[in-house]
Amino acid sequence: MSTIGLVYLGSEDKESKTTVLTEYKNILILRNKTQLLEKLPQLDGVVIIEGENNKLSEVCELIMTIKKQSTCLIWIVLTSEKEMDKLVCLQLGADFVLDKESSKMEKELIVKNALQRSGVLAENHQNSDKSGPYHLNNKESFRLISDNFSVVLNDEVEVSLTKLEFQLLVVLYQKPRMTFSYKEIQRQIYGDDTEDRQYRIANVIYHLRSKLDNAIGSERGYIKTIRSRGYMLDV
Structure with a gap:
């Protein structure tokens, strides 16, 4: 069973797990960066929701932090619909960027497909580990x-x-x-x-x-x- 972290950057927790990812039982609501870092080793993916007041800089900081310490998947939900904001997140390493108009079903399908695909990649990587020594x-x-x-x-x-x-x-x-x-x-x-x-x-x-x-x-x-x-x- 995959475990997903949910980080909401707004002043209020308007986006609960029931309104974002209803299909998944293993959802960890993470209130801040400190909680994210503590739970990061347990996570298969992280959903970062920008919230109000255009917190793109905080989103970018979290993406870089996650990429530095983990290989988990990263999905971003932006308040802004600016194409440049999406490109910035993708360039930093986000796996997918949605906006506030994306439907709940769309979000769930994107997460589900990515987790299924990454499971295959992880298995292939594990098998390659056993194929022989690395020459670095x-x-x-x-x-x-x-x-x-x-x-x-x-x-x-x-x-x-x-x-x-x-x-x-x-x-x-x-x-x-x-x-x-x-x-x-x-x-x-x-x-x-x-x-x-x-x-x-x-x-x-x-x-x-x-x-x-x-x-x-x-x-x-x-x-x-x-x-x-x-x-x-x-x-």
Whole structure:
């Protein structure tokens, strides 16, 4: 069952899940950016509704934030009917942009078709992960230093990590661009401990991602959240 986040940027929550996506039971109403970031690893897609007062800048900021940290689908519902506003959202990475005149059925069909299609793509990607090792030219610019728990980026910037951050990075580094599930990460770090540590892993990922991206002043996004599956090191 797909999980969809719904973010309404208006001053009032006029767009509830019953008026936007009636077909889906797993709808998370997210009140702000903080809630979105907390729930992002669980989401297959995000619907962002602009609301009144032309909040295009906030819409754009959310699109960039999501694209940096996740591969989930992004649908935008704009108040404005300006073609340029739609183009801006699409250029930033939104998967589809609707306007306020779009019918409820149209919205639901777009979401349903996209989720079905992405399920096929995700399966194909997972199968390709098993087909053999990756040969990446840029892995050399991302070096782990085990002696002092650090990583060197672009052969010039060394980033110090905590022991747990380093251990988690080692797991992802084994097979770059391959998705590691939460359970697989937990097994490799904590062994046979049966306690659910998904929240702990997500918290470590958050700090690790911040350190890597801030070190070189880039929004490149070394660690990707693969929706509903786990994490991937993109080097």
